[in-house]
Amino acid sequence: MMDVFLPGNSLLPGGWLDMSITEAAASLLRSEETFSACLARINSVVLKPLLQSGSFEHSKLFLLLNDHFHILWDLAEENYRALKQTFSTSESACIQDIYLIWKADVFQDAYIQYFSTFASFAVVQGFEHAARNKSEIWKRHKPVLQQFLADFSLDTTMPVALHTVLNKPFRDHLQQYSLIFSTLEKSTSQCPEKRAVAEAAEEFVKLQAFISQALDEASLTRSLWKSLGHKFTDLICMPERRLLEDSRDLTVYASTGQSDRILLFDDILVLVQGHSLQSFELKHVWVDATSQETGKHTLHIITPEEEFFLLAKEPEARAVWQWKLNQAVRQALNGKRDFPLWGKAGEGRDPPADRFFAFAFKAEGRLKNAAYEGEWHLGKLHGQGTLTWPDGRNYVGDFQGGLEHGFGICLMPRVSEDRYDCYKCHWWEGKMAGYGICEYGNEMVYKGYFKDNMRHGFGILENPSATDQPFKYTGHWKDNKKSGYGVWDNREKGERYIGMWHEDQRYGQGVVVMQSGVCYRRTYYMDKMVGSGVLLLEDDSIYEGNFTSDLTFVGKGKLTFPNGFTLEGTFSNKSSQGLHTQGVLNTSGEQTVDAVTKLQLGQEEFPVEKRWKGLYSHFLEFIHSGGRSEMEESFMGFHVQTSRELRKSQEYLFCHRGTEEAPGKVDLLEELIENQAEESLQGYLQQALQSSLHPLGKLLKALTLAFQATYSGIGANKHLLSMAQEEVKHYAKRIWEFYQGLLHLALEVKGLLDPEATQQSNLNGPGIILSLILPCFYPELSMLYMLYHEKEDELYCQGIVDLSRFSDVKLLEFLDVQKHLWPLKDLKLTRNQRHSLIQDQCFLSATECLQKLMTTIDPLEKLHILQKTYEEIEKTVARVLGKEYNLPMDDLLPLLMYVVTRARIQHLGAEIHLIRDMMDPVNEGGMYDFLLTALESCYAFIQKEVRLTQNWHGSHDS
Template structure:
């Protein structure tokens, strides 16, 4: 473009804009000359680097060259925007200038150049490289000085080179600020570019301060290396280090360590002890003023020491310097515009997230922790990894595993791990946990001090040669207390006491064949006297060998009443030999007492069987239901570790929290207070018991597990029915006590107290409120035991029902001696070819249908209500027949009830009656329900005795009438 148009364009803009254009042009030219005269020759020398220091210097110079190229490109972009503005002033506003529109972008290019330049200064890169071609650079000294605005004093080539690479930039930024300030003064306050200009002035004004500080730190760091021995210099010299404070300038002592010199860099605190260097990453340095105004406490992951100054002023300076350096290190960038004046808070946070490898001897030696810290200790979420493959991911508290965590421990065999998913307390497993071992055994239960302790379940590997399951109590890692073990290989279940991993004390062995042993065990074997109950109710009382073979004196009682009293032994062919007296003259035993021989109830008091299940919930309530222990009590759900072991995705595994399901413990306790009225309480308890994340629901779930482990499968033996029904009642009492414990805590948090509960009130709540709610959860296993126990009785009853079903209605009423005036003949609707004597299943139909509902519920109270309604239906039918209200006396009720029962054809009625009798609320004893249940029992016993084939059927009427 000709001179005329350029001059006219410049005349149309402000002189400040024109000066900015000239400034950028000059700076662009200077950068180009610097690149060709200095940087290109430095990085394109024909000599290969001779050592690692030379290679490092060359790398830094290449970075400087790249940042200088970047700065030149940005300057060229700024030039283009200025030219567009100057040559087209009406169409392009002042705010379109790159220097104003994107001042941060321009600033970033300057910052990158400053960092690269000071990195080179720190390691004296210019001096080292210039020496390699000293003759060449001496010939270029005049050209280097021409880059400077003034004649520099005589100095080395390296020094001149440093000035030539720094001085033009410093002068350029200074002129930027002056011109921008002048431009601001020419603009109106409402000009759209006013704020942009002010922002640019602030940025480049701060850049001036930053450049001076950066250069001062680089020069001071460069000087430091000369004051150190070559050994220390090799350890510490790094282009990224910037010296912030030296104890030689402001003296400071170190206790209890004895450091000769303290160096504060922008990323580390260094203590020098002779040739030893102690380096502390500033991200993991916590600073605390001491009680003495001349003392400053320093906390690090493995060391704690104090810096002692001569006067309080020195202590304040050291504290300020270290604090600001820590803040800067945590932010990962230098303060701008200068150290300690950044926009970020100047007080470092107590909680941080950093990775660190421990070096000192101890359990964490060589372990790497990555996660949250507080006051120099792992605190919060984090991961520990050891070189041998051990990993722990979870929560930490003051340096120790605390809270939920997952730990993998490698085994000797390849790709085998023990996986512990557990709650931890002060570094050891404590609370609920799930452990999956490399052997494929799995333990689910409670821990204390790192060992199985309390209630837990241990399962063998699915494909184990001798599969087993232990459900019971543990103490210090061993089976101790009451417990159940299934031996699937032998088809046996042991129920009883344990000590030090062996069966010890009273115990019961139930076999798949139906035989039951009860005795005292010692050293895992039965010792001394015991009993053997067979499936056919044969009873042996005497001594056994350790493998449960009859040996020594004993007595056998057969189901028919015969007894064999003598000595027993096993022969070489494993047969049984006996010598004794067989008594055949004894009266047959009472079948009822023979069938109802029960085991275990006297040997294991029901209130002491499952203390390991109840006690954690009691302790939780006594401690005030702290929320942080909620998951340790209730457990958790996580993905199966067998998959996690392969990819170690356990590091980010998800689990369900109690608060995710039904709220926190605070919410649970608050809800307790809102549902204390009887109806609301029943609904609340039903909801709580069905939720495994509620303390009551979790307790019930665990009790169900123990019940199934004891009485299902092999344990479904009629001789254990007494134990089972005792346990259900005890569980109801314990659940009510657990509810009361939670309620007490909820009231205490409201400043209230819980009134004492008398025994009568407690029993009424347990039987009337809680037992009906939890009985369905145990009903399947419990009713099976009743079925087995009363199988013979129910067989006779079924035969009696079959016999009575042969009768038509009127004949059956006649057979049962029901008075004819009570017969509901109006209910019998005859067809043309029918007679009254042949009509079936029509009389008392409403009562029959009502009684059949007794099997539709598991609640004894509701079953009794069904029985009461059946009685009401019978009376209503009779009243309708008599056309007046009529109360049935027992002599009339019993035969009518027998009729209704026989027509209802309820299976296993004996089991139903006995379960109702055992589980009914004691409040009904002596009342109407008790009377009706007694009447039903009489009907049941009467039907068992009806054998029409042997008694009254043939001679009572013509058998043709039956068909």
């Protein structure tokens, strides 16, 4: 050792401690100097000649070994220079000066890379091939190598010599590192750097263990390749592959047949059977030790395409194979071996049952030739993933137990077309089931429910093409065919069929509405009209009897004209002579005009309880399933933001199902319970019905689509008003029932269900719901009311125009408003001044209030407006009289008539009847009912005045 004198160190508490660190550093300096010189000689005697000799078998691997050799040499030189610099400036050293401690991880990685490559070179008998190199350059250097080997006291074959020269100096030098670290650990027992020194020492101990294990594995693997025939080695021999266990050393058998040998490598499991072998990537292998199907000493091996058992005679053999298999699988999944290879890092940790990897199926079956990338569980597709076939089929979504299960998107190529069918659906055990959206390659789109890969339940099928028979069907399906109640739009013909279906054909009662306004009711059998029907013509004539699809009267029938006259007999049509009939014309007008023009269809043919039964059933299933949030989409649908241009892209396949955060099961149930009280219920229901992700909101959305499909566009026919009106009321009733079902479920789940509780027993639930949902149906419903009361409103409008010509005073006089109620009492005006000074000034506040009737949808709000109008009239009268005054009906009607005239509300008849039909029954017989009756009287009076005027003009003209 170097003699180093440190002045004053003996006076310091840690003086002798510093001396030990300095000695260790000096020893490390000498060791690195000696090691560097050794590496320089190895480089000149072995590496350079072999590199200059040209290529030989596995020479690329040798080049890599040479690179790692020089990296280690550079690190030794760098460590030497750092220590040399320390002693050139100071006679002492400290822990911070020892480069090896602070760069221990760099040294470790370099040694791991070198010995991993060294082991791979040894496995493929690289040293034997190098020794047999016939290059003249190599031959000239062999004597020098022999002399170099003498320094190692070796007298052996050239392959062994090369193996030793490129191995032993490094391992000896690592042993020197360990001795130096041992000294440093004792010297730093009280230093802050103690932990860093201890950790570095521990890592170098692990490194030595790693090298020993790596060389042992390489030796076993090399022996295996020598024992196997060329056929097998050509298939599975790889330089970096290592044998971990051999059934000839530790006996097990495979249940797949009489296996000659079972080999466990660090990346594959191999079954050798005669002249063939099967290999399984360890990333794709699961070891299930719980299965006892073939005996107690078995291991169940699961792979994506095959399952078998390893059978051991002794429990010890089973335990070793189980441990080694699990550790090998875990390390393969991690992409790296443990450090050391079989050290503490791998103990007690089994590989996960859930994994993510890519796999190509080859075995026979439905997945043959398919490629899968995604999540797995015990050898089965489980979780989320992407499945593709060579023919273009593509499924992205959820899997369970090896089958499509959950939400998924599937692209299916169409035969002989460069187009795809795209299914965005819920799946159940490999088949479409639940709600889905399908965009077909022929431009058709289906939104609805599936069962066993077929359209089943409520759904909408539409062909929006403007050139290829555009149509739209909204209704029920069974086994991929239209069945039950549904609405069919033939956009090419401009007609709509509302009625029953069976086996994709119209079957049973049906109503047809045409763009022209003509509509009829017929019975269908096998898509053909049978029996007699009712035909409602554009001029309000009614034909009852048989007629053809082009609306030609044939056979016995009865024609009722708008004025009530009837023609009953036998009808025929001859192309040259037109329509002929033989029958009786009755001019007695037994039927009233209203009965003729306002005949309603659909109520008797399709009772409201039987319409859209399939739609409601999905929501009932959701409640009966326990309201599980993960099942909500399947039962009640989802909203997908799509772009047809992105159909074939992966971004399209991972579509976004709405931007709102879906309510979880717990949140939904808790909110139901928290808001069941009357004071918060309406607000909660309003919010729920407006949400596209709440179950009640989804139900309302589906009902809105069904309603629009029936009554919008072509369906805006006055003969369907009663059918539509009762349907909206029924919706409110059913939504309230579903709300109560959800609440009952929430209380049951939370353990709060009280059979005797009557918290909501006094609520008019359907009435609350009706006011909240009416805006969704108001456009179509309002249009039907306007068409139904069109003629009455025309008379009313004519009356308003006539009465508007009157000045305020003349109108008040005409309406017999008592003069002491006129708001003109204090004015002294001449006859000529009356018109110009007070035109349109009377009861202005009441008039402006009544005009707001058109600004709201809710019948209750309209009644509020009507009451406010009444109050404004009373206020004006009280101001005129100078005292409070309760208007009797005799005074109210003329004043209200005046306000109605000045308000000029369009379609007032439609408004009045909509209020009357849709208002809450609890308001019947009360103040609201009284005021609505008064408004109806005003409306009737205005029409009556017009009729009187028309009759007067008619009598004078005659």
